[in-house]
Amino acid sequence: MTQLPDGRYVDDAPYDPEASLQQLERKDLDAPNWLLVWRKFRQHKLALVSGIFLLLSYLMLPFAGFIAPYGANERHEEHLYSPPQLVRFFHEGEFLGPYIYPMTAEANLETFQWEFKPDYDDPSRLQFFCKGTEYRLAGLISSRMHLFCAPEGQTVFLWGSDRLGRDIFSRILYGAQLSLTVGLIGITVSFVLGIGFGSVAGYFGGTIDWVINRVIEILRSLPELPLWLALSAAVPSNWSPVAVFFIISIILGILDWPGLARSVRAKFLALREEEFVRAAEMMGASSGRVIRKHLIPNFMSHLIASATLSIPAMILGETALSFLGLGLRAPAVSWGVMLNDAQNLASVDIYPWIAIPMLPIVIVVLAFNFLGDGLRDSLDPYQS
Amino acid sequence: MQILRYAIYRFGTMLLTLLVVSVMIFVIINLPPGDYLSNQIAELQATGQTSGVAKAEFLRTEFALDKPLWQQYLIWMGFMPGPHGFSGMIQGNFGWSFEFDLPVAEIVGDTLWLTVLVNLAAVLFVYLVALPLGVLAAARAKTWIDYTAALVGYLGLATPNFLLALILFYYGHKYLNLPIGGLMDPQFEGEPMTFEKMKSILVHLIVPTFVIGTSGTAAMMQRLRANLLDELGKPYVETAVAKGMAESKMLVKYPLRMAFNPFVADIGNLLPSMVSGSVLVSVVLGLQTIGPTLLTALKSQDQFLAGFVLMFVALLTLIGTMISDVLLVILDPRIRYEGREA
Numbered sequence: 205m206t207q208l209p210d211g212r213y214v215d216d217a218p219y220d221p222e223a224s225l226q227q228l229e230r231k232d233l234d235a236p237n238w239l240l241v242w243r244k245f246r247q248h249k250l251a252l253v254s255g256i257f258l259l260l261s262y263l264m265l266p267f268a269g270f271i272a273p274y275g276a277n278e279r280h281e282e283h284l285y286s287p288p289q290l291v292r293f294f295h296e297g298e299f300l301g302p303y304i305y306p307m308t309a310e311a312n313l314e315t316f317q318w319e320f321k322p323d324y325d326d327p328s329r330l331q332f333f334c335k336g337t338e339y340r341l342a343g344l345i346s347s348r349m350h351l352f353c354a355p356e357g358q359t360v361f362l363w364g365s366d367r368l369g370r371d372i373f374s375r376i377l378y379g380a381q382l383s384l385t386v387g388l389i390g391i392t393v394s395f396v397l398g399i400g401f402g403s404v405a406g407y408f409g410g411t412i413d414w415v416i417n418r419v420i421e422i423l424r425s426l427p428e429l430p431l432w433l434a435l436s437a438a439v440p441s442n443w444s445p446v447a448v449f450f451i452i453s454i455i456l457g458i459l460d461w462p463g464l465a466r467s468v469r470a471k472f473l474a475l476r477e478e479e480f481v482r483a484a485e486m487m488g489a490s491s492g493r494v495i496r497k498h499l500i501p502n503f504m505s506h507l508i509a510s511a512t513l514s515i516p517a518m519i520l521g522e523t524a525l526s527f528l529g530l531g532l533r534a535p536a537v538s539w540g541v542m543l544n545d546a547q548n549l550a551s552v553d554i555y556p557w558i559a560i561p562m563l564p565i566v567i568v569v570l571a572f573n574f575l576g577d578g579l580r581d582s583l584d585p586y587q588s
Numbered sequence: 589m590q591i592l593r594y595a596i597y598r599f600g601t602m603l604l605t606l607l608v609v610s611v612m613i614f615v616i617i618n619l620p621p622g623d624y625l626s627n628q629i630a631e632l633q634a635t636g637q638t639s640g641v642a643k644a645e646f647l648r649t650e651f652a653l654d655k656p657l658w659q660q661y662l663i664w665m666g667f668m669p670g671p672h673g674f675s676g677m678i679q680g681n682f683g684w685s686f687e688f689d690l691p692v693a694e695i696v697g698d699t700l701w702l703t704v705l706v707n708l709a710a711v712l713f714v715y716l717v718a719l720p721l722g723v724l725a726a727a728r729a730k731t732w733i734d735y736t737a738a739l740v741g742y743l744g745l746a747t748p749n750f751l752l753a754l755i756l757f758y759y760g761h762k763y764l765n766l767p768i769g770g771l772m773d774p775q776f777e778g779e780p781m782t783f784e785k786m787k788s789i790l791v792h793l794i795v796p797t798f799v800i801g802t803s804g805t806a807a808m809m810q811r812l813r814a815n816l817l818d819e820l821g822k823p824y825v826e827t828a829v830a831k832g833m834a835e836s837k838m839l840v841k842y843p844l845r846m847a848f849n850p851f852v853a854d855i856g857n858l859l860p861s862m863v864s865g866s867v868l869v870s871v872v873l874g875l876q877t878i879g880p881t882l883l884t885a886l887k888s889q890d891q892f893l894a895g896f897v898l899m900f901v902a903l904l905t906l907i908g909t910m911i912s913d914v915l916l917v918i919l920d921p922r923i924r925y926e927g928r929e930a
Contacts, residue, residue, distance in 0.1 A: 429864030438619035
């Protein structure tokens with residue numbers, strides 16, 4: 205509180221223009237829940253940006269083949285470990301549009317490495333909407349059209365190429381298809397199990413509750429990774445990559461449900477005694493209906509927030525398993541499979557770009573964490 | 589004596605849990621079709637080496653692999669007499685590794701102690717780092733200290749353990765001349781413990797401890813900060829400040845003690861993830877812990893070895909959790925002794 209020269213008192217606290225937005229007005233209490241949630245969520249800038257980024261990433265997945273200039277397992281024997289090529293726009297002060305300098309590989313017989321020399325006199329422009337390797341759009345429609353490809357007779361490796369001469373940029377896009385969906389499938393499995401067991405335990409109580417509770421405690425007290433390893437070691441090696449992918453995501457989900465089930469159970473215990481549940485039961489609703497129609501909607505939003513926070517653990521889990529060679533296997537492409545190449549420190553030292561797949565992992569995991577935090581804060585709009 | 593009773597009760601539940609876990613592990617180990625020996629027999633027959641087949645068949649009966657699964661389990665645990673009478677886990681016979689053609693106990697040997705050592709160091713690291721940082725972040729909430737701590741925490745959560753291991757390993761060696769690979773210099777392997785050996789182990793422990801501990805530290809720090817912030821808003825804090833108590837003294841004396849319980853209780857969540865992390869990091873860094881052994885055993889379906897390692901890892905976390913539960917009761921008299929409800 206400061207006293208102005210004219211005798212008035214002024215609050216020292218800085219003026220917060222957002223304050224009135226936070227205040228709930230009478231008409232807000234009648235507004236639909238999602239509107240209030242959205243209004244609050246919008247203020248978490250970081251969560252908003254993360255959400256948009258994740259949305260775009262997932263929307264991109266079906267079109268990975270279109271955006272990527274090369275196929276996932278397309279090899280360029282002449283360009284092993286090619287360094288990243290920069291896309292430039294101006295050549296000697298003259299605007300040329302996106303172009304690259306062609307790379308020629310030369311074997312250095314002293315170090316036994318390929319050395320790549322850009323040819324600075326011959327800028328060649330990238331082609332757009334051009335024909336390249338065949339791929340399937342969203343896994344269904346066969347197409348040869350690519351967003352951009354290399355000029356005739358040259359290569360474009362935005363993020364370099366790996367030890368077999370495969371384009372890392374294209375592989376990251378294809379890898380996203382598996383790495384990003386593994387978490388979604390896993391979380392679905394975990395959700396179904398968690399809500400199922402948690403609600404049964406919380407609603408019925410008694411012996412069922414005791415048994416489920418012990419199972420939850422046991423599973424939570426065990427380290428996940430060794431069990432993941434043991435379970436994925438049990439996957440027969442002659443299965444197709446798609447089958448392996450599904451079974452790995454299910455394995456990731458199977459060990460994740462206890463945490464969810466525990467919070468569902470706690471919520472149920474609290475809500476079971478509420479009047480509206482009693483009323484529904486009095487009117488003859490079956491247990492299933494009470495659970496589905498009256499109880500679960502009450503904390504669905506919380507569950508969604510906690511699910512968002514556990515997806516990254518699954519993405520990291522898949523990466524770790526594939527990295528150790530027990531998860532997805534080549535020819536399947538995921539970020540973990542790509543990092544398997546980066547296990548060798550010596551080659552990372554010489555060709556640092558083969559470790560690039562760690563960037564999308566870190567970014568996606570961070571984005572999920574921020575989004576989850578934002579959701580958790582904003583899902584209860586009636587709390588100021 | 590109530591604490592003693594609680595400790596005994598807690599020990600009992602741990603044994604029961606371990607029993608259930610052993611069944612689970614046995615089932616998982618036996619999920620893949622066939623076993624090491626039957627695969628070997630099929631391979632030998634396919635290549636026409638009949639002499640080896642007889643030996644493998646002999647081993648199969650020797651280790652009761654021809655019996656039904658439930659009997660195999662009971663023999664493995666030592667609840668039922670096998671071909672050589674009662675000799676299972678509880679009698680101290682950990683089985684035979686077919687891959688290495690040695691008893692399991694001989695293969696794991698030293699690695700057990702090193703595993704415990706690595707995990708202990710990581711837990712200590714988590715507490716020593718998370719405690720001051722968490723308190724600082726809460727006491728100076730919404731300042732650059734808080735934001736930096738949060739950023740480091742987020743990065744720690746988001747970077748996969750093994751990548752962090754590779755990066756730190758590389759730079760640690762390049763700039764700080766930290767040793768690469770293993771948990772001790774090669775000349776100390778298999779030697780009795782000396783001061784020199786201890787020093788070598790300690791230097792080798794730096795990078796692994798840091799790597800395994802980071803994600804745990806991040807989570808722990810955030811939780812402590814949240815707990816402490818809740819406490820800081822309470823009236824008794826205001827009273828203490830109003831009475832003119834120094835901030836640091838006040839912090840340590842009242843709110844920190846209140847915020848401390850979840851901190852200790854959290855070890856139940858912390859330990860499993862740390863042990864997971866240590867397995868992964870050991871594989872990447874080539875530490876002589878139980879992690880790489882587990883990986884090779886699982887890949888070659890060496891069932892007794894894999895089973896034992898999994899049991900050991902489970903035991904390690906269960907004991908840790910039990911100790912933390914008992915500690916919690918000693919720390920906080922308000923916690924009821926019998927059957928805490930979640």
